[in-house]
Amino acid sequence: MQLQYEMVDHTLIVKFDGELDHHSAENIRTELDDVISQRRVKNLIFDLNEMRFMDSSGIGVIIGRYKNISKLGGKVSVIHVTDSIDKIFNLAGLYNIISKHNNKSEALNCM
Amino acid sequence: MEYNNYMKIEFDSKSQNEAFARVVVASFASQLDPTIEEITDIKTAVSEAVTNSIIHGYESSTGLVTVTCKINGNKLEIIIEDEGQGIDNVEEAMQPLFTSKPQLERSGMGFTVMETFMDEIEVYSELKKGTTIRMVKKFKSLNVE
Numbered sequence: 001m002q003l004q005y006e007m008v009d010h011t012l013i014v015k016f017d018g019e020l021d022h023h024s025a026e027n028i029r030t031e032l033d034d035v036i037s038q039r040r041v042k043n044l045i046f047d048l049n050e051m052r053f054m055d056s057s058g059i060g061v062i063i064g065r066y067k068n069i070s071k072l073g074g075k076v077s078v079i080h081v082t083d084s085i086d087k088i089f090n091l092a093g094l095y096n097i098i099s100k101h102n103n104k105s106e107a108l109n110c111m
Numbered sequence: 112m113e114y115n116n117y118m119k120i121e122f123d124s125k126s127q128n129e130a131f132a133r134v135v136v137a138s139f140a141s142q143l144d145p146t147i148e149e150i151t152d153i154k155t156a157v158s159e160a161v162t163n164s165i166i167h168g169y170e171s172s173t174g175l176v177t178v179t180c181k182i183n184g185n186k187l188e189i190i191i192e193d194e195g196q197g198i199d200n201v202e203e204a205m206q207p208l209f210t211s212k213p214q215l216e217r218s219g220m221g222f223t224v225m226e227t228f229m230d231e232i233e234v235y236s237e238l239k240k241g242t243t244i245r246m247v248k249k250f251k252s253l254n255v256e
């Protein structure tokens with residue numbers, strides 16, 4: 001799994017490229033938390049366009065980052081969500097705390 | 112279940128085998144002419160069950176996980192077994208959001224995902240003996256009605 005970053009004002013856009021399961025979650029968590037603290041990130045957008053696979057381990061990763069970001073008054077959203085990942089997010093009630101948008105500009109507008 | 116095709120794999124309870132297991136099952140299922148959605152469903156369910164054996168069944172020790180698949184008509188039966196610590200209360204474990212490991216950022220949604228993505232699921236577990244998950248997926252593509 002590769003992560004690509006783009007910073008727009010205080011919003012970090014994280015693009016996932018690859019598969020997010022329990023195995024890859026460990027490294028992703030560490031890398032993300034480092035980047036978030038180094039770059040003084042307020043809001044977070046997860047771009048799932050290139051996410052090839054995700055199971056419920058991905059929920060843990062997203063909710064974990066949401067907890068840290070929301071403590072400091074920031075917002076988290078997801079964009080380009082595939083049908084199967086959308087199903088998992090709905091099961092977990094993720095959209096009660098995180099918003100979903102079609103693309104980057106829509107998500108940035110709501111930050 | 113009677114079957115026309117069968118396969119079984121066995122591997123160490125190491126997290127790098129999670130991807131291996133779901134890819135093997137998906138490629139075995141390809142003879143059922145599945146849709147992309149059906150393939151994603153079974154990969155996700157297998158990933159959940161195998162991950163559970165690794166992190167909950169064996170925790171920090173290493174043991175063996177087996178995955179058995181049987182095809183009967185348009186049905187695929189997948190059995191995932193470990194000889195780990197077992198589940199004390201299966202009904203409670205299967206509740207959405209229940210997890211015994213919140214400190215590891217587990218979401219407690221594994222069983223709910225398996226139930227949603229597969230047509231049938233049965234869980235057999237005994238403390239100190241291990242856990243067996245039996246799941247069935249019916250593939251629509253081979254329904255010639």
Ligand SMILES: Nc1ncnc2c1ncn2[C@@H]1O[C@H](COP(=O)(O)OP(=O)(O)O)[C@@H](O)[C@H]1O
Binds near residue numbers: 159163222242
């Ligand atoms: N193979 C297993 N061996 C022992 N315990 C298990 C096993 N599978 C599941 N469990 C128990 O069931 C609970 C719920 O599993 P699941 O729904 O996948 O959520 P999560 O993995 O996020 O905790 C786990 O927290 C664990 O206590």
Ligand SMILES: [Mg+2]
Binds near residue numbers: 163220
């Ligand atoms: Mg699980």
